[in-house]
Amino acid sequence: MPPAHVAVKAGGAAVVATLAALSADDRQFLLLAAVAAFGLAALALRDVLAPVRVAADAEGVTVVRGYAGRRRLAWPEVTAIRVDERRRLLMDTRLLEIESADDLFLFSFFDLGADVHDVADALERLRRHALSRPEG
Numbered sequence: 082m083p084p085a086h087v088a089v090k091a092g093g094a095a096v097v098a099t100l101a102a103l104s105a106d107d108r109q110f111l112l113l114a115a116v117a118a119f120g121l122a123a124l125a126l127r128d129v130l131a132p133v134r135v136a137a138d139a140e141g142v143t144v145v146r147g148y149a150g151r152r153r154l155a156w157p158e159v160t161a162i163r164v165d166e167r168r169r170l171l172m173d174t175r176l177l178e179i180e181s182a183d184d185l186f187l188f189s190f191f192d193l194g195a196d197v198h199d200v201a202d203a204l205e206r207l208r209r210h211a212l213s214r215p216e217g
Contacts, residue, residue, distance in 0.1 A: 087128040094121035134192040144186045156211040162204050
């Protein structure tokens with residue numbers, strides 16, 4: 082996770098919390114601002130606790146699961162690596178999908194800090210290389 086993204090989320094939480102404190106007389110705004118500040122702070126904390134969302138080596142891939150948990154998948158457990166691209170409301174979204182028999186893990190550019198196509202290509206090269214090695 083790029084440090085700038087973490088800083089923006091933490092700064093946003095601080096700004097919204099300050100706005101909430103300054104608007105204590107407006108209960109609706111206070112509630113909305115408090116929820117927004119809490120949400121941004123939670124996202125920033127997640128980025129600090131689990132800054133690397135996907136890590137791979139010759140044996141397999143480790144992905145973040147849930148808030149900050151991790152799951153290790155050996156390459157034979159990975160059934161697909163692909164990029165899902167969609168266009169909605171004039172916005173293009175690209176998500177890296179890492180699929181196993183029982184789970185699907187989704188990662189965006191903001192999760193990876195890199196282009197999802199580049200990450201998918203690198204993971205697929207590692208996977209093909211690992212699966213082509215003779216057992217021994």
